[in-house]
Amino acid sequence: MKTRNLSILLALLFVITAVxxxxxxxxxxxxxxxxAIGSTIEDFxxxxxxxxxxxLKSLAGKNGTVILFIAVQCPVSNAYNxxxxxLAQDYKEKGINVVGIxxxxxxxxxxxxxxxxxxxxxxxxxxxxxxxxxxxxxASVTPEAYxxxxxxxxxxxxxxxxxxxxxxVETPDLRNALDATLAGxxxxxxEAKAFGCSIKRA
Amino acid sequence: MRFSKVVIPVALCILLLSxxxxxxxxxxxxxxxxxxxxxxxxxxxxxxxxxxQQREGPLLVNFWATYCDPCRDEFPDxxxxxxxxxxRSLEFVTVSLDDMSDIKTAVPxxxxxxxxxxxxxxxxxxxxxxxxxxxxxxxxxxxxxTFLYNEKxxxxxxxxxxxxxxxxxxxxxxxVVKKGT
Numbered sequence: 490m491k492t493r494n495l496s497i498l499l500a501l502l503f504v505i506t507a508v509x510x511x512x513x514x515x516x517x518x519x520x521x522x523x524x525a526i527g528s529t530i531e532d533f534x535x536x537x538x539x540x541x542x543x544x545l546k547s548l549a550g551k552n553g554t555v556i557l558f559i560a561v562q563c564p565v566s567n568a569y570n571x572x573x574x575x576l577a578q579d580y581k582e583k584g585i586n587v588v589g590i591x592x593x594x595x596x597x598x599x600x601x602x603x604x605x606x607x608x609x610x611x612x613x614x615x616x617x618x619x620x621x622x623x624x625x626x627x628a629s630v631t632p633e634a635y636x637x638x639x640x641x642x643x644x645x646x647x648x649x650x651x652x653x654x655x656x657x658v659e660t661p662d663l664r665n666a667l668d669a670t671l672a673g674x675x676x677x678x679x680e681a682k683a684f685g686c687s688i689k690r691a
Numbered sequence: 692m693r694f695s696k697v698v699i700p701v702a703l704c705i706l707l708l709s710x711x712x713x714x715x716x717x718x719x720x721x722x723x724x725x726x727x728x729x730x731x732x733x734x735x736x737x738x739x740x741x742x743x744q745q746r747e748g749p750l751l752v753n754f755w756a757t758y759c760d761p762c763r764d765e766f767p768d769x770x771x772x773x774x775x776x777x778x779r780s781l782e783f784v785t786v787s788l789d790d791m792s793d794i795k796t797a798v799p800x801x802x803x804x805x806x807x808x809x810x811x812x813x814x815x816x817x818x819x820x821x822x823x824x825x826x827x828x829x830x831x832x833x834x835x836x837t838f839l840y841n842e843k844x845x846x847x848x849x850x851x852x853x854x855x856x857x858x859x860x861x862x863x864x865x866x867v868v869k870k871g872t
Contacts, residue, residue, distance in 0.1 A: 520833075523831070563758060564758045564790075565758070568790075629831050629833045630831070630832065630833045648820075651817060651818040651819075651820070652817050652818065653790060654790070654791075654817075657817040659817060659818065660818065681820060682819075682820050682823050682824070682831055682832045683831065683832060684788065684819050684820075684823070684832040685832075685833075686756075686758055686759055686834070687759065687761065687833045687834060687852070689760070
């Protein structure tokens with residue numbers, strides 16, 4: 490009987506360990522490759538911080554959509570709060586909508602809502618609890634931007650601008666991409682590496 | 692019954708206190724004032740120089756930041772690796788991607804807590820992209836990121852995300868052992 494109990498215990502331990510390894514197998518750096526420039530993203534839905542399901546289609550601007558992967562606690566993402574809000578305000582009237590997505594597993598909808606209120610972020614912020622959408626985009630850090638045209642084709646991917654410190658901004662890459670598109674011109678720099686905190690995946 | 696209820700916890704408390712007190716004394720005596728870590732600013736050109744300069748052994752570079760949890764988590768492993776391989780001609784430097792305003796505060800404070808002895812830098816650039824591309828075009832800039840260069844400045848091992856200490860040791864062993872044989 491004792492031996493049987495012991496073997497059951499050992500088997501259980503083995504299963505727990507195996508599951509642990511399987512779950513932990515996804516290392517921090519293992520992020521799906523970023524969506525290629527020119528590819529089209531299919532419509533998706535995610536809940537906002539009030540738990541209302543929202544589709545990309547319903548949030549998209551008539552001239553395009555900026556998807557911003559953002560965070561509650563990341564100091565780099567937080568350094569961009571004012572710039573992100575200004576971006577949303579500036580381009581709303583030009584037909585480009587800004588949508589934030591929080592894919593950090595440790596930041597729940599309530600934290601996202603409180604953070605948005607504290608920093609006066611008026612644009613819609615979706616909660617991507619299972620990182621499904623972060624995986625779809627291949628987003629790895631916060632803040633990280635994706636600009637989709639009116640047909641959800643990816644025109645720009647990467648950083649918002651060159652500097653965490655707003656006073657040192659020299660190349661507003663994301664704004665340059667939006668302005669070029671609104672002017673009917675091709676985006677010159679379609680990719681610029683985003684820098685910030687890794688998205689904490691499940 | 693009542694006796695054991697009172698005496699046993701009291702005896703346990705006395706025992707624990709008697710064990711804790713000398714430990715505290717020992718700690719107090721052993722604590723030597725340690726020089727606080729100095730973190731040097733580094734720009735893209737200086738980083739390039741650091742990677743490409745002539746060296747006797749391999750170079751390990753870890754990019755990190757105090758705001759990055761996996762960076763903080765892996766640091767004790769990195770400190771051990773530095774201690775273990777420095778005598779075997781491994782050069783190891785850390786490059787923080789924190790804000791310049793943290794160069795005298797949060798960054799050295801964390802390095803001191805970790806008892807880190809490797810030379811410490813903070814990337815002081817207005818645009819990090821050229822530095823990221825210089826290190827590795829395939830690196831998206833996410834942290835932590837660890838790169839091992841051979842004497843020629845070629846990447847022989849890279850890991851984005853929290854390092855696996857055993858895997859990193861294996862990679863280092865290949866370059867330091869090869870040199871000794």
